[in-house]
Amino acid sequence: MSNLARTWEPLSDQQARLVLATVEQFVANTDGLLEDMVTAAVTAAPALASDPALEESVRASVRAMTFRWSEAQRRRPGHRVPVDVPPEALDIARDLIRHGVDFQHLQTGYRYAENVGCRHWIQAAAAAAHPDEVARIADYGLGSINEWVGAALASITDRIEQERDELLGGVLTRKLETVTLILEGAPIKEDTARERLGYDLSTWHTGLVLWSTTGEREQGVFEQTARLLALRCKLPPPLTLFASTTTAWVWLNSDHPLDSRQLAEKISQANPGLMTAAGSSRTHMPGFRRTHREAVAARRVAERNPEMGSFTAYDDVVIAVLASHDKEAAREFVADALGQLANADATLKETLRIYLQEDANTARTAARLFTHRNTILNRIERAERLLPQSSSGWHLRVGLALEMAHWSG
Secondary structure: HHHHHOOOOOOHHHHHHHHHHHHHHOOOOOOHHHHHHHHHHHHHHHHHHHHHHHHHHHHHHHHHHHHHHHHHHOOOOOOOOOOOOOOHHHHHHHHHHHHOOOOHHHHHHHHHHHHHHHHHHHHHHHHHOOOOOOOHHHHHHHHHHHHHHHHHHHHHHHHHHHHHHHHHHHHHHHHHHHHHHHHOOOOOHHHHHHHOOOOOOOOOEEEEEEEOOOOOOOOOOOOOOHHHHHOOOOHHHHOOEEEEOOOOEEEEEEEEOOOOHHHHHHHHHHOOOOEEOOOOOOOOOOOHHHHHHHHHHHHHHHHHHHOOOEEHHHHHHHHHHHHHHHHHHHHHHHHHHHHHHHOOOHHHOOOOOOOOOOOOHHOOOHHHHHOOOHHHHHHHHHHHHOOOOOOOOOHHHHHHHHHHHHHHO
16 A cells, blocks of 8 residues: 555645545546546456456446445545445456456556546546645545555455355366366367366357346356256256356357257247357367357447347357457448448338348348338338449448448447
8 A cells, every 4th residue: 555545644624625525526427437447447457358247347346446435535535435345346356266367457457447546536636626735635535545446455355365265166166267278278188178177178169158137146047047058959068157246158069050049049948037149159179269259249249239139149240240340440331331321210221231131132121121012122222322332233342331330330
């Protein structure tokens, strides 16, 4: 902890009032403050954003810590904040272990987030305090924030050791370590990995991410859903690991590729309350790694498009995944390819998208959209008038742009 935090002098009543005013200025734009802090954390320590579940845990932790510190200052401005770390900050210990992420990454991320918070505090002090008092109020806040973050990290360190010993146990720890090695492409033999996991790595794998959007669920729900899904698909027991309290990673083992449409139906029967993202079926250890990566990427698309429903297959959103790697280039491509259609009525874009998917077959397009054939023809004509050039001969370019716009927003 900083010496500044341990040796500050008591504030006068006037200074305490200025601290309170600065706190109000500090949290005036809470969403912007938190977004800046989380962005700094995951940029400095990319491992914290290696999976949406872990990134969300980091976000919840930063939010809870910021609120706890701010509320303590509101209650007793100018006093030392008690070491009362919120549960969300302690829960991240469990998520770090489950993801195999070293605690050093969290320390780095938190400190970068702290730096951003300190900059916001200085700006708030400059806006709320008299010029003669800005330095004193800023100095007090920086010391308090530094001390608070240090206390939180110390508590999380203790929780990590507790979770490692009590929650995971030896078997689960070995499984998690083994999966982490596979996902990182480390040189581990397939036979060794199979023995540690109790899971056959020599056949086809389909990776799934199961998560809940309604808060924390019992881990047994995820495990039970995965087992029931495997039974309904007549497959061996799946491999299930917990990425967080609201997310599970699942691998289904089969002797043939699985159909994503059938998976969507089976998972809905197994547990309609869970969200699911699925990778495509792949073989052996490289396939085990790739299908999981695809499922994680599909989840990211699903979270950006909540209207998609409870099941998202990577094969359906691969264009959006690819476009997300260079969002600016993707936006420019869509604008160039669609012209005025890019900002036109969504019905026109959707009709043309389905029409191109169906190889310009009006009857099939009408059937998919439950719309009369003449209405489809009318929409296609109106949509093509808005394109910078006719879609004839440019089906691939226009079709790609429409898919990007549909899945990426």
